[in-house]
Amino acid sequence: MFNATTPHPARILIVDDEPAFRLLAERFLQQQGYQVAGAANLDDTRSKLQQFDADLILLDLALPPAFDPAATLAAVPEFSSRPVIILTGHAERELALQAIAQGAWDFIAKPIDPELLAVVVKRAITKHQLEKEVRQLKQGLQQQSFLPKLAGHSRHMETVRTLVQRIAPTEVRVLVTGPSGTGKEVISRALHELSPRADKAFVSVHCGAIPADLLESELFGYVKGAFTGADKDRQGLLKLADGGTLFLDEIGEMPLPMQVKLLRVLQEGTFYPVGGREQQKIDIRLVSATNANLPDLVKQGKFREDLYYRIKGVTIETVALDERREDIPLLIQFFLEQLSVQYGQKLQLESAAISWFLQKHWPGNVRELKNTLESVAAIAQQGVIRLADIQLLHLEHQTRETDPELEPGADLSSLDEQVKALEIRLIQQAMVQCHGNKSQASRALGISRQGLLKKIERYGLTELGDD
Numbered sequence: 001m002f003n004a005t006t007p008h009p010a011r012i013l014i015v016d017d018e019p020a021f022r023l024l025a026e027r028f029l030q031q032q033g034y035q036v037a038g039a040a041n042l043d044d045t046r047s048k049l050q051q052f053d054a055d056l057i058l059l060d061l062a063l064p065p066a067f068d069p070a071a072t073l074a075a076v077p078e079f080s081s082r083p084v085i086i087l088t089g090h091a092e093r094e095l096a097l098q099a100i101a102q103g104a105w106d107f108i109a110k111p112i113d114p115e116l117l118a119v120v121v122k123r124a125i126t127k128h129q130l131e132k133e134v135r136q137l138k139q140g141l142q143q144q145s146f147l148p149k150l151a152g153h154s155r156h157m158e159t160v161r162t163l164v165q166r167i168a169p170t171e172v173r174v175l176v177t178g179p180s181g182t183g184k185e186v187i188s189r190a191l192h193e194l195s196p197r198a199d200k201a202f203v204s205v206h207c208g209a210i211p212a213d214l215l216e217s218e219l220f221g222y223v224k225g226a227f228t229g230a231d232k233d234r235q236g237l238l239k240l241a242d243g244g245t246l247f248l249d250e251i252g253e254m255p256l257p258m259q260v261k262l263l264r265v266l267q268e269g270t271f272y273p274v275g276g277r278e279q280q281k282i283d284i285r286l287v288s289a290t291n292a293n294l295p296d297l298v299k300q301g302k303f304r305e306d307l308y309y310r311i312k313g314v315t316i317e318t319v320a321l322d323e324r325r326e327d328i329p330l331l332i333q334f335f336l337e338q339l340s341v342q343y344g345q346k347l348q349l350e351s352a353a354i355s356w357f358l359q360k361h362w363p364g365n366v367r368e369l370k371n372t373l374e375s376v377a378a379i380a381q382q383g384v385i386r387l388a389d390i391q392l393l394h395l396e397h398q399t400r401e402t403d404p405e406l407e408p409g410a411d412l413s414s415l416d417e418q419v420k421a422l423e424i425r426l427i428q429q430a431m432v433q434c435h436g437n438k439s440q441a442s443r444a445l446g447i448s449r450q451g452l453l454k455k456i457e458r459y460g461l462t463e464l465g466d467d
């Protein structure tokens with residue numbers, strides 16, 4: 001039987017010890033357009049399935065040598081990656097129902113009504129094929145939906161995307177290196193999202209942000225009484241990542257004693273919670289990132305060489321944005337689209353503002369570009385970001401005559417702080433003018449009410465306003 005979802009006739013395996021029944025059923029199903037094979041017992045079924053990848057199995061419960069329906073029943077889950085239809089004698093109705101509980105698709109009582117058989121088989125095969133198609137489409141969609149989150153069309157970004165696509169489905173450990181703000185975490189998430197572990201956790205640990213003496217209990221968890229304050233057992237981040245991906249960000253900052261313990265986990269796949277005696281087993285895929293030069297740290301004795309080789313697996317290197325400036329227009333477009341969704345209004349850059357973005361150097365890389373765009377978008381009016389908006393942010397805080405930050409190559413590292421201070425002041429002014437009415441203030445500022453609430457929260461201005 002051909003249909004839209006299969007390039008070949010669907011395959012059916014008939015498992016029954018009676019050659020005459022097999023022959024009759026085989027002929028009938030062949031007439032219906034199926035490709036059919038037969039097997040006389042369970043062992044025969046297993047070996048047939050090696051060459052004949054059936055889309056459906058018709059399975060009699062009483063099979064030699066034991067003719068024990070319970071034994072056949074126990075084998076149902078083994079075959080149920082495709083629909084299994086139980087062929088049952090009258091006395092085996094209970095067992096057939098149990099088979100369905102075990103994953104069989106349906107049952108048909110013998111003697112078999114050919115018309116009923118044709119209907120049941122067709123329904124089962126169609127559903128199976130649709131499920132298969134949905135799975136494939138989902139996988140394809142995941143690839144399509146995650147990779148665009150890595151914006152950029154430079155050769156460098158193309159290489160990164162290709163590597164991510166190739167490595168993601170494997171279990172290989174990955175080390176992502178490169179300057180701060182170049183997308184190491186985005187790449188690591190893409191590796192997880194495109195892997196078979198995507199429906200499990202992605203646990204991100206910033207090794208430098210957790211104090212050394214807490215890192216062990218954070219990672220491994222602890223048992224009640226392990227130390228003062230440990231009043232109950234607590235799972236660590238490793239356990240949370242079980243079955244999924246553990247992302248160790250800034251791994252170069254991991255203290256040496258912790259490095260030894262991590263090495264053991266990677267070698268043995270087991271660990272002990274702090275204060276615990278019971279060994280825990282875990283299955284994690286490790287992705288690490290660093291902006292440090294790990295081989296240098298190894299030479300300085302600050303990073304263990306054996307651990308370095310364990311985590312290295314495949315290395316993906318990111319480069320500074322200034323070395324792939326052709327990505328800037330696409331990144332601007334990408335972030336503008338995100339901001340337009342956030343503000344519920346289409347945002348645009350006037351051409352002078354675009355030139356400013358294109359000419360500026362970005363020592364803080366993609367993160368700095370994104371933050372700068374977010375800041376100027378916040379003060380733009382009528383959905384257009386103008387050079388004047390960018391200058392406004394500057395002039396407010398510039399005491400110098402000329403504005404060096406508007407020149408290419410100038411250092412803009414303090415722009416964020418300046419933008420923040422200006423935003424706070426503008427919000428405060430608007431709130432005073434609008435007598436604390438947030439809806440009016442958001443209109444006066446030209447942003448959505450939701451956008452204003454987020455800013456008020458982010459800047460800790462919650463004492464402002466009353467509605």
Ligand SMILES: Nc1ncnc2c1ncn2[C@@H]1O[C@H](COP(=O)(O)OP(=O)(O)OP(=O)(O)O)[C@@H](O)[C@H]1O
Binds near residue numbers: 152179183367
């Ligand atoms: N290619 C990219 N496409 C879209 N967004 C990106 C890209 N690269 C970076 N970003 C964005 O820039 C910001 C910084 O990225 P990310 O946190 O991944 O950088 P990082 O290299 O891990 O930085 P750090 O070393 O400081 O942790 C994030 O908001 C991220 O979404």
